[in-house]
Amino acid sequence: MFQIARKLLFRLPPERAHAVALRGLDLTAKARIGPFKPSRVDDPQTLMGVQFPNAVGLSAGMDKDGEHIAGLATAGFGFLELGTVTPMPQPGNPQPRVFRLVEHEALINRLGFNNRGAGNLVENLRKADTDLPLGINIGKNRTTPLESALEDYESCLSTVLPWADYVVVNLSSPNTPGLRDLQSGGAVGGLIRPLMARRDEFTATNKRRVPLLVKLAPDMNDRELDETVEALLECGIDGLTATNTTVDRSAVLGNVRADEEGGLSGRPLRDRATAVVARIRMLSGPDLPIIGVGGIMTADDAVEKxxxxxxxxxxYTGFIYHGPRLIQASAQAIRDVRHR
Structure with missing residues (x-):
C-alpha cells in the first residue's frame, strides 16, 4: 500500500506531497488506525533522563510547527523532533526549494527555516496529546546578524523549555547564510555556555532538567570536527546529533538536480554521517549521548549507526522513500542487536 501511495505522492511537487502525506497521517490518527498497519516496536531505554519507547525517532524538519504530532505518532516512532523553529515567523527561501533525486534515494532542500515561530509551536504543543518524547530544534532568524545569534537562541530556548523533553541547537543548516560559522571550535563555546546557563536556571526554578544537544554538519574535516567536539565537551553539552545535510555533491554528480543549492540528504549522506558518529564516539568516550541521522534507508543502515x-x-528522507515500515524494521533490528 505504501508503494502505491508513494507513486501517487511522487507525482506531486515535493512540498505539496509533504503536506498531503502529513494530512493523511493526521486522518489515520483521528480514525485510530495506524498508517499501513505498522506497530511501535517496544525497546525502551532511558537516555539523558528521558525514557524513549524505542531508538528510532523522526528528525527535525518534517513537522516544523508541531501541527502533525498525533499523525506522526501513529507511524511507530520512539520519539519526535520538531522544528527547526526561530523566535519570529519566517517564510524561508522562495519555492521551488525541495528536489527529489529518486535514483539516489536523496533530497536536496533549501527551505531556510520556514516556520511560524516558537510561540506558535508552543500553542500547538499545549493541545498535543502524545506519550512520545518530543525534542525541539531551535535556530536563529535569517535577518538576525551572526553577532546577535545568541539572543535568538536564548529567546527560543526560553520559549520552548517548558514543553520540550530535549532541545537541539541547530548550528549546521546550510540554508541560513553564515550559520555554520557558529559551530566552529572557536565560536561554539561562546554560544553554548550561556544557553547551558539559561537551561540550568530553568532547572533550578522548575525542578526539571531538559537535556541540551547540538546538531553538527557532516562537512567539517577531522581537525574542525575534533575542535568543535572538544569545545562542546568542555561546555558540558548533554549530547550531540550527527549529522545535518551536506553541501557535498560528489555522490550525485551527473544528476540533473545535483547543482541545486541546499543540503543533500538520503542515501548519499549515509557513510559520511556514520563516520562522523564514529569519530564523535572516539573523541567523547562511551558516555556522551549521540543521535545518529543521515542516510538511513534500511534497517541495516540504522544498526550501522x-x-x-x-x-x-x-x-527523514528514508521515511519519505520507504514509509512507516522502515521505522518498524529499524527499531526491531536495533532491538535484536542490543539483546543478542
Whole structure:
C-alpha cells in the first residue's frame, strides 16, 4: 500500500506531497488506525533522563510547527523532533526549494527555516496529546546578524523549555547564510555556555532538567570536527546529533538536480554521517549521548549507526522513500542487536 501511495505522492511537487502525506497521517490518527498497519516496536531505554519507547525517532524538519504530532505518532516512532523553529515567523527561501533525486534515494532542500515561530509551536504543543518524547530544534532568524545569534537562541530556548523533553541547537543548516560559522571550535563555546546557563536556571526554578544537544554538519574535516567536539565537551553539552545535510555533491554528480543549492540528504549522506558518529564516539568516550541521522534507508543502515556509536537514530528522507515500515524494521533490528 505504501508503494502505491508513494507513486501517487511522487507525482506531486515535493512540498505539496509533504503536506498531503502529513494530512493523511493526521486522518489515520483521528480514525485510530495506524498508517499501513505498522506497530511501535517496544525497546525502551532511558537516555539523558528521558525514557524513549524505542531508538528510532523522526528528525527535525518534517513537522516544523508541531501541527502533525498525533499523525506522526501513529507511524511507530520512539520519539519526535520538531522544528527547526526561530523566535519570529519566517517564510524561508522562495519555492521551488525541495528536489527529489529518486535514483539516489536523496533530497536536496533549501527551505531556510520556514516556520511560524516558537510561540506558535508552543500553542500547538499545549493541545498535543502524545506519550512520545518530543525534542525541539531551535535556530536563529535569517535577518538576525551572526553577532546577535545568541539572543535568538536564548529567546527560543526560553520559549520552548517548558514543553520540550530535549532541545537541539541547530548550528549546521546550510540554508541560513553564515550559520555554520557558529559551530566552529572557536565560536561554539561562546554560544553554548550561556544557553547551558539559561537551561540550568530553568532547572533550578522548575525542578526539571531538559537535556541540551547540538546538531553538527557532516562537512567539517577531522581537525574542525575534533575542535568543535572538544569545545562542546568542555561546555558540558548533554549530547550531540550527527549529522545535518551536506553541501557535498560528489555522490550525485551527473544528476540533473545535483547543482541545486541546499543540503543533500538520503542515501548519499549515509557513510559520511556514520563516520562522523564514529569519530564523535572516539573523541567523547562511551558516555556522551549521540543521535545518529543521515542516510538511513534500511534497517541495516540504522544498526550501522548504532554500532558506530549512536544511542538513538532518526529518519527523514528514508521515511519519505520507504514509509512507516522502515521505522518498524529499524527499531526491531536495533532491538535484536542490543539483546543478542
Amino acid at each position: 548504532i554500532q558506530a556509536g549512536a544511542n538513538l537514530v532518526q529518519l
